[in-house]
Amino acid sequence: MEKVVIVRYAEIHLKGKNRGYFERALAANMEKSLKGIRHEIRRRSGRYLVENFEESAADTIVKRLSKVFGVHSLSVGYKVPSDIDEIYAAAKLVCDDGGTFKVETHRADKKFYLNSPQISAQIGGRLLDGNKSLKVDVHEPDFVINIDVREDGTALIFNKFIKCADGMPVGTAGRGLLLLSGGIDSPVAGHMIAKRGMKIDCLHFHSYPYTNMQARQKVLDLAEILSQYTCGIKVTIISVKHIQEEIHKNCNGAYMVTLLRRFMMRIAERLALSDGDQCIITGESLGQVASQTIEGMTSSNSVVEKLPVLRPLCGFDKNEIIERSRDIGTYDISIRPYEDCCTVFLPDYPIIKPKLADVLAEESKLDVEGLIKEAFASIEVKEF
Amino acid sequence: MIYFDNAATTRPERAALEAANIYLEEQFYNPSALYAEGYNLHRKLEGARRSLVSHIADPDEFGIIITSCGTEADNQAIFCGGRRGNIVTTMGEHAAVYAAAQEAGRRGIEVRFANLNSDGSVDVDHLLSLTDDKTSLVSVMHVNNETGAINDINSISARVKEKNPRTLFHSDGVQAYGKIPFTLGKNIDMYSVSAHKIGGLKGTGALLKRKKLVLQPFIWGGGQEAGLRSGTENVFGINVFAAAADIRYSGGVEGSFDKVRAVQARLWELLDKDLFIRISPECGSPYILTVGAKGVRGETILHMCDDEGLVIGTGSACSSNAAKRYSRVMQACGLRADLLDGVLRLSFNPHNTLQEAEEAAGILNKVVRADSDMMK
Numbered sequence: 140m141e142k143v144v145i146v147r148y149a150e151i152h153l154k155g156k157n158r159g160y161f162e163r164a165l166a167a168n169m170e171k172s173l174k175g176i177r178h179e180i181r182r183r184s185g186r187y188l189v190e191n192f193e194e195s196a197a198d199t200i201v202k203r204l205s206k207v208f209g210v211h212s213l214s215v216g217y218k219v220p221s222d223i224d225e226i227y228a229a230a231k232l233v234c235d236d237g238g239t240f241k242v243e244t245h246r247a248d249k250k251f252y253l254n255s256p257q258i259s260a261q262i263g264g265r266l267l268d269g270n271k272s273l274k275v276d277v278h279e280p281d282f283v284i285n286i287d288v289r290e291d292g293t294a295l296i297f298n299k300f301i302k303c304a305d306g307m308p309v310g311t312a313g314r315g316l317l318l319l320s321g322g323i324d325s326p327v328a329g330h331m332i333a334k335r336g337m338k339i340d341c342l343h344f345h346s347y348p349y350t351n352m353q354a355r356q357k358v359l360d361l362a363e364i365l366s367q368y369t370c371g372i373k374v375t376i377i378s379v380k381h382i383q384e385e386i387h388k389n390c391n392g393a394y395m396v397t398l399l400r401r402f403m404m405r406i407a408e409r410l411a412l413s414d415g416d417q418c419i420i421t422g423e424s425l426g427q428v429a430s431q432t433i434e435g436m437t438s439s440n441s442v443v444e445k446l447p448v449l450r451p452l453c454g455f456d457k458n459e460i461i462e463r464s465r466d467i468g469t470y471d472i473s474i475r476p477y478e479d480c481c482t483v484f485l486p487d488y489p490i491i492k493p494k495l496a497d498v499l500a501e502e503s504k505l506d507v508e509g510l511i512k513e514a515f516a517s518i519e520v521k522e523f
Numbered sequence: 524m525i526y527f528d529n530a531a532t533t534r535p536e537r538a539a540l541e542a543a544n545i546y547l548e549e550q551f552y553n554p555s556a557l558y559a560e561g562y563n564l565h566r567k568l569e570g571a572r573r574s575l576v577s578h579i580a581d582p583d584e585f586g587i588i589i590t591s592c593g594t595e596a597d598n599q600a601i602f603c604g605g606r607r608g609n610i611v612t613t614m615g616e617h618a619a620v621y622a623a624a625q626e627a628g629r630r631g632i633e634v635r636f637a638n639l640n641s642d643g644s645v646d647v648d649h650l651l652s653l654t655d656d657k658t659s660l661v662s663v664m665h666v667n668n669e670t671g672a673i674n675d676i677n678s679i680s681a682r683v684k685e686k687n688p689r690t691l692f693h694s695d696g697v698q699a700y701g702k703i704p705f706t707l708g709k710n711i712d713m714y715s716v717s718a719h720k721i722g723g724l725k726g727t728g729a730l731l732k733r734k735k736l737v738l739q740p741f742i743w744g745g746g747q748e749a750g751l752r753s754g755t756e757n758v759f760g761i762n763v764f765a766a767a768a769d770i771r772y773s774g775g776v777e778g779s780f781d782k783v784r785a786v787q788a789r790l791w792e793l794l795d796k797d798l799f800i801r802i803s804p805e806c807g808s809p810y811i812l813t814v815g816a817k818g819v820r821g822e823t824i825l826h827m828c829d830d831e832g833l834v835i836g837t838g839s840a841c842s843s844n845a846a847k848r849y850s851r852v853m854q855a856c857g858l859r860a861d862l863l864d865g866v867l868r869l870s871f872n873p874h875n876t877l878q879e880a881e882e883a884a885g886i887l888n889k890v891v892r893a894d895s896d897m898m899k
Contacts, residue, residue: 348826384897 140229142194143218145297146180146187146204149211149305164308165209171370172203183289184247190218201301206367208306208334214285216297221251221288223261229296230262230284237272238281246288258286307336309369314338315449316407316416319374321358321477324422324452326365326469327460331451332420333369340373340416341365342407346380349484354477359521364469366523373414377406378517382510383484389504392486396430397493398502400439405507406514408443419443424452424460434492441495525879525886528836529720530668530698530811530870536722539766546759554756555747568756571765576731578772579700579714580707588730588748589761593697593717594619596730597662599741599752600693600713601627605660606739609633611653612662613645614855615669619715620662620695621851632659639855642804643670647679654683658690665699665714669852669868671803671811673699677708684710691736697728701771702810704780712736718760722767722872727760771873779873784809786871786880793884798891800862802853812869815862819894824867827890833883836868865891 146169151161162182169180169187176199178192189200197215204210217229234240242259253261262284267273287295317329319341333339343358359374366372379402386398407419423431430439440448452460464470490497526534552558554565572589573582590596597619601610605627612624614636628634637650645663654661661683663674680692693713699705700714701721707714713736718727732738744753771779787809791801794814802813816824821837828835849863858866869883 348823348830349820351822351826387897 140225140232141190141218142192142197143216143295144189144192144197144200144204145214145216145295146189147211147213148186148209150307151209152185161209161308161311164311165207168207168209168308168310168370169204172207172367173200176200176203188218188295203367205301205303207308207370208304208336208368209308210303211305212303213301214297214299215301216285216295218293218295221248221292221294223253223258226258226286226288226294226296227262227265229294230266230286231269233296233298234266234270234273234284235282235298237270239274239276239279240266240282240284241275241277241280242266242284242286244286244288248288248290248292251288258288262286304334304368306334309333309336310338312336313417314340314415315418315420316411316414317341317420318403318407318422319343319358319361320422321354321361321473322422323457323464323470323473324424324427324460326361326422326467326473327463328420328422328449328451329365330368330463330467330469332449333365339365339369339420340375340411340414342375342377342410344377344379344403344406346378346383349380349383351477353475357472357475357477359523360472361469362521363523364467364472368467372523374521374523375410375414376519376521377410377514379403379406379514381513385505385510387484390501392484393488393490394493394498394501395484395486396489397435397438397498398505400430400435401442401498401502402507402511402514404439404448405442405511408446409511409515411446416446418447418449420449420451422452423450424455424457427457429489429491432491434494438493438495438498525833525883527869527871527875527879527883528834529872529875530868531836532719532725533722533872534874535719535724535763536767536770539722539763539770542766543759543762546762550758554758555745564758568758568761571761574765575716575729575768578768578776579705580731584734585707585714585731586734586749588732588752589756590728590730590752591726591757593617593695593715593720593728595741595752596715596717596728597693597695598623599730599738600715601660601662603738603741603751604691604693604713605632605662607632608657608659609635609655610660610662611635611637611650611658613637613639613650613664615639615643615645615667615672615852616662616664617668617695617697620664624662637663639852639857640672641856641858642802642807643667643672643852643856644674644804644807645679647682650679651682651686654686654690656687658687660691660693662693662695664695665705666696666703666808666811667852668698668811669850669866670813670856671698671807671809673703673807676711677705680708680710698808698810701768701776702780702783703808704775704777707731718764718767721771723764724760727757727764729764780809782873783871783875786875786877787812789877790869790880790884793881793888795888795892798888798895802856802858802862802866810871812871814867814869815858816865816867816891817862817895818898819865819891821864821866823894824865824887824890827894828886831886831890833886835883835887836870837866 181188219225219229242263244255244258246255315337317339319325329339362374382402552561552564572587576582576585576587601623624634635653638646676694691712696714697717700716712733714731716729719725740751742753747753799814825837
């Protein structure tokens with residue numbers, strides 16, 4: 140008897156002739172996420188079987204695979220030779236201590252001497268004999284013992300379905316650059332897009348010494364959590380200190396954030412193009428703060444020339460975003476009290492609905508090209 | 524690198540570490556054990572305890588409860604000393620006392636906070652007006668950790684006892700022990716100290732306690748520390764603490780006091796008075812110099828100084844949340860709103876030199892000038 144993990148995949152079922160491509164990408168991502176644990180992954184008729192691992196590693200394997208996009212659900216069960224006594228021994232192990240249950244059997248191996256209802260009846264009967272606190276309920280059971288008799292002379296026995304990340308395998312839908320600020324929203328935006336199969340790179344802006352090392356570490360910690368879903372992540376860190384100083388010195392302070400965002404988008408597009416990213420992803424949510432009005436977005440969007448800007452959170456309420464960030468596991472890091480771009484330069488009354496002409500007039504006071512070049516000189520890259 | 528954040532923690536004294544090394548490698552026994560090795564260790568620890576007390580009080584009068592830190596000592600004093608009626612303390616206390624008192628308040632004891640003078644010392648008249656015949660504990664810190672102001676605890680405790688002789692008097696002496704020349708007067712019942720502020724190790728603190736005073740235990744268990752704070756003794760830490768205190772007190776603590784005062788005076792003399800306003804009192808602890816830099820953020824200055832090789836402390840954090848951004852103590856001192864952002868704490872140890880003070884002043888002037896030009 141061997142402990143195994145059964146992996147079922149999500150939307151890949153809907154794929155036609157290129158299904159193999161998606162299946163291979165999912166297998167490769169699962170391999171990456173299980174790095175460091177001895178295991179074998181085999182594909183079997185529309186699902187995967189993880190086997191040949193240490194029994195004690197089962198929990199870690201489940202934890203890691205449940206975050207891989209493309210995996211719909213997991214079950215931990217046993218693989219035994221197709222023999223009714225062996226099947227019973229495994230069924231006893233996966234069975235709950237009490238409650239109502241039923242046994243469901245799939246028999247792919249039509250040569251097996253009992254048919255599916257007979258197997259269910261035999262195993263169910265023996266389980267009932269062995270444990271007086273069990274009861275059969277075929278309509279609304281508390282749990283289901285699943286038995287899968289396969290053509291290769293083995294059977295799989297399992298109980299619970301563990302709900303996983305769903306989505307499409309990361310890497311099958313191109314590559315995008317996520318602006319990661321350190322707040323609650325941007326990791327959620329990245330997670331949503333990665334879930335549709337996009338490989339994510341991150342870009343973070345800091346302005347040390349106006350911000351601190353803790354704020355920077357916070358972003359790295361967020362990226363590390365995201366990397367568990369995306370099977371690795373690259374974070375680029377760029378300083379906008381001098382840009383903020385120049386805006387502060389030369390321009391109307393109320394335009395600080397509006398102008399800064401335009402610089403950020405320009406830098407993001409250049410980095411994306413040179414790194415092979417096909418879009419820019421931001422965590423903007425319509426009307427959430429002064430700079431995330433439609434006028435603000437128009438102003439920052441107008442500097443992006445070639446790439447689409449994805450704003451998956453635009454229609455979300457803050458509470459919905461918070462709920463998602465708790466599910467992903469980034470919330471507790473996001474609420475650490477360190478600022479991303481420091482409040483030192485924040486105006487008391489920022490422009491909420493900037494007119495593009497006014498923005499351009501303010502921006503003309505700056506050496507935009509020179510400042511962007513200088514910002515790129517501060518580039519740092521981390522990989523998880 | 525110039526390290527001027529010695530009030531946060533200071534470098535352990537190498538001689539103290541070496542002297543105590545024997546307790547790591549050879550004399551590793553449990554001092555509560557009954558065999559000769561254990562008992563001998565127990566006796567040696569008793570010597571170290573007496574020596575720690577003897578620098579500031581009569582070891583026949585005062586006992587010492589070794590704790591894991593100054594905070595634990597303060598918590599023990601608050602929770603075991605103030606068990607009924609009301610507790611009176613000050614707005615200037617370190618969080619170890621302030622937050623513990625607030626918690627005591629939530630547990631049903633009335634807590635009263637006395638106002639501060641502008642230099643961070645307590646307004647004694649206000650403190651006395653809060654003290655009444657129901658007051659079970661008064662806690663007043665000896666040296667304010669944010670401004671260096673010294674409270675004359677011997678005189679304050681005498682006046683408190685005059686008003687209510689049954690009140691216990693505790694003082695948080697973490698920034699005073701090993702630094703300020705003084706002896707514990709007869710009206711002080713408890714006094715907290717910490718090792719890592721004077722060249723000992725983090726993880727060791729102590730509560731000095733009048734021997735006649737009966738307290739409830741703070742941690743229950745095997746009965747160590749006279750039953751008041753159980754747990755196997757940190758033999759190494761206690762011995763390093765005792766050795767470090769010996770070093771600070773050998774030849775009189777006054778010598779280092781004067782030396783540090785010269786460093787502090789030199790630094791203040793060289794700071795550009797157009798940029799800095801002195802918050803620390805002239806006659807406070809020379810180990811701390813707190814200044815307000817006009818028109819800049821303390822944390823930005825801290826990072827810029829760090830890049831120049833000068834490590835300092837600050838009184839505020841870079842946060843948009845006004846409640847968390849400004850120091851509670853600075854606000855209680857009534858510091859001007861435009862200075863609350865730019866509070867810098869420079870703190871020294873006896874090894875700091877005049878030359879370091881001169882270099883530090885140069886860096887501070889340069890950095891604050893540059894940043895305040897930027898912020899205009």
